[in-house]
Amino acid sequence: MDQPRTVKPKIIPPTPEEDEAINRGIASDPDTYEWTDENFARARPVWDFPELVEILQKHGKLGRPPLPEAMRKQRVTLHLDRDVLNALKAEGKGWQTRANAALRRALGL
Structure with a gap:
């Protein structure tokens, strides 16, 4: 396990x-x-x-x-514009989850 x-x-x-x-x-x-x-x-x-x-x-x-291996998230390094990062962080904790959700929507996933 x-x-x-x-x-x-x-x-x-x-x-x-x-x-x-x-x-x-x-x-x-x-x-x-x-x-x-x-x-x-x-x-x-x-x-x-x-x-x-x-x-x-x-x-x-x-x-x-x-989670099973296939469902686990993968750690990456991503460079974002400061204003994008500031907007995500402005809503508080969970900004990475929100960024992931926004990318999924943008990619139609």
């Missing part, structure tokens, strides 16, 4: 003080530890366990199931 593509959240790294507090918390908690390179090397994605994926999806914990 393939992992769906997701939007990467903006990552705000902790301050040095916050990082120290996090590491103190890890060190003082007997039920957790910081992963080593060996732990990461042995780790497997949830998608390797279809029965677990099914349970998580049933309980709304995984979002949409991945």
Whole structure:
């Protein structure tokens, strides 16, 4: 089962003080530890366990199931005039979806 593509959240790294507090918390908690390179090397994605994926999806914990390969969108680089891009973005989130829909209409698809 393939992992769906997701939007990467903006990552705000902790301050040095916050990082120290996090590491103190890890060190003082007997039920957790910081992963080593060996732990990461042995780790497997949830998608390797279809029965677990099914349970998580049933309980709304995984979002949409991945689309079949033929139906997935393809990432491209596209150069647009600034006014076109500004007009698309002016309507807020979802501008890429709106651009895709406009292209489909223009191409009669």
